[in-house]
Amino acid sequence: MGGDIPADTKLPDDVLEKRLREAINASQNKATFSSLDLGSLQKWPMATAGELDTRARPLVRAMQRGSIDEAQRLLFSSGNRVLDAGATPGASPSANPFIGLREVVAAIGGLLDDGGTWCVVQSEDESSSIGIRVVSVLEIHEDTPVIVVLYRPFNRSSAKDCAQWISEQSKSNAPALGNGFIHIKRPSIEVKLLLLYLKLNASLVPADFPVDKKPNEARFKPSVLLPVAPLDFDALAKIAHNLGCSVCGKKGASRCAQCQTVWYCGAECQRADWPDHKQSCKSLKGGRWVPITFQEQLPLPSIPGVDPKQTKYMSNINKFSSDFSGRSTATRKFEAADPPPPNVWGDRVFMIKLQVALSYGEPGHMMLYDRKRSFQGFMLRKDNPAFAELYAEMLGPRGGFGGMKMYRWAKRTGDWELSVCLDRQPQTDTKW
Numbered sequence: 242m243g244g245d246i247p248a249d250t251k252l253p254d255d256v257l258e259k260r261l262r263e264a265i266n267a268s269q270n271k272a273t274f275s276s277l278d279l280g281s282l283q284k285w286p287m288a289t290a291g292e293l294d295t296r297a298r299p300l301v302r303a304m305q306r307g308s309i310d311e312a313q314r315l316l317f318s319s320g321n322r323v324l325d326a327g328a329t330p331g332a333s334p335s336a337n338p339f340i341g342l343r344e345v346v347a348a349i350g351g352l353l354d355d356g357g358t359w360c361v362v363q364s365e366d367e368s369s370s371i372g373i374r375v376v377s378v379l380e381i382h383e384d385t386p387v388i389v390v391l392y393r394p395f396n397r398s399s400a401k402d403c404a405q406w407i408s409e410q411s412k413s414n415a416p417a418l419g420n421g422f423i424h425i426k427r428p429s430i431e432v433k434l435l436l437l438y439l440k441l442n443a444s445l446v447p448a449d450f451p452v453d454k455k456p457n458e459a460r461f462k463p464s465v466l467l468p469v470a471p472l473d474f475d476a477l478a479k480i481a482h483n484l485g486c487s488v489c490g491k492k493g494a495s496r497c498a499q500c501q502t503v504w505y506c507g508a509e510c511q512r513a514d515w516p517d518h519k520q521s522c523k524s525l526k527g528g529r530w531v532p533i534t535f536q537e538q539l540p541l542p543s544i545p546g547v548d549p550k551q552t553k554y555m556s557n558i559n560k561f562s563s564d565f566s567g568r569s570t571a572t573r574k575f576e577a578a579d580p581p582p583p584n585v586w587g588d589r590v591f592m593i594k595l596q597v598a599l600s601y602g603e604p605g606h607m608m609l610y611d612r613k614r615s616f617q618g619f620m621l622r623k624d625n626p627a628f629a630e631l632y633a634e635m636l637g638p639r640g641g642f643g644g645m646k647m648y649r650w651a652k653r654t655g656d657w658e659l660s661v662c663l664d665r666q667p668q669t670d671t672k673w
């Protein structure tokens with residue numbers, strides 16, 4: 242989903258949970274569903290086994306959201322992560338629990354397409370699981386379903402209840418599924434994330450919504466599944482701001498004096514983080530930071546007979562949006578003249594890639610972008626006193642890549658401004 246939290250984070254649970262809440266809510270675009278009235282929605286057109294129904298729309302697709310950017314990455318990565326109707330959920334646990342959450346939600350959609358009505362999502366160590374039974378599938382609009390479910394978390398001490406529930410479910414809804422019941426095994430962090438997602442979504446189900454609990458479901462609670470998208474960069478920018486102390490999350494922290502790249506509330510947190518921070522801190526020590534300005538695109542040659550606004554728009558399709566229906570982005574881009582890219586990194590230092598186009602002679606511009614591709618822009622020689630020095634770095638021993646590109650640490654200092662650490666080569670193996 243994109244909200245970067247290091248695996249070995251020392252943020253306390255309540256801070257983490259708050260960030261997770263924000264991320265989960267944003268990923269479902271939930272702000273737009275605040276007035277969702279479940280009782281008034283139509284049923285989603287489900288396919289019926291053996292019947293050709295042109296109105297039916299597969300849920301495995303409808304429950305997935307992706308950005309074009311992500312789709313491209315998926316396409317070019319060797320392991321195609323897009324779950325298809327025939328894919329086995331849980332076959333390839335994701336390295337990123339947020340992607341995992343999206344896969345599980347899509348997999349439940351696929352299960353419904355196949356005639357299933359319930360499943361158990363269990364942690365790989367089998368210490369916890371969630372029983373989920375689908376109550377109804379409704380349509381918010383034609384590409385957005387909402388799946389109303391009953392769910393209950395089980396742990397080792399309630400494992401017997403879980404087994405009993407499974408056995409009763411199998412009697413009522415097994416034939417379509419062949420192997421009796423759907424058992425989705427995922428890393429335990431994903432099961433926790435799914436549980437938090439269900440808890441957060443529970444408030445969308447009105448108290449009087451009919452859910453028809455069975456006798457063994459007294460402790461089940463209603464909630465909904467909504468499509469989960471990768472966070473778009475506007476949402477990430479909101480989450481990335483004001484992170485406070487890098488260790489404990491406390492507000493009012495100050496920067497590491499040596500590298501200026503991390504924030505601590507005090508000496509105690511700084512000491513605790515030193516073993517991890519040491520390397521990047523030393524590699525930036527004493528570096529020379531230069532200001533640069535960039536713009537979204539190169540000046541376009543005017544095309545006779547074409548409205549300049551039109552050419553601009555064509556070069557400006559927002560590939561970062563997670564709204565894959567394209568409804569809002571086109572109009573938003575048209576109305577706003579050159580909005581600055583969202584600042585997804587907040588006050589943090591991040592890596593940028595600078596590259597020049599293959600050309601004869603001295604380049605007149607460099608392209609630059611960050612790893613997340615939250616922005617991509619051009620730094621023009623004529624606007625940047627530091628251009629020649631940066632180009633010399635690229636050609637020099639700290640550049641690499643045949644003088645065509647290099648990586649550098651940067652900080653966002655304005656809408657169209659960065660501060661770049663000129664003479665320190667980031668220690669990184671990841672090439673992008």
Ligand SMILES: [Zn+2]
Nearest residue numbers: 486489506510
């Ligand atoms: Zn702290």
Ligand SMILES: [Zn+2]
Nearest residue numbers: 497499500522
């Ligand atoms: Zn430092």
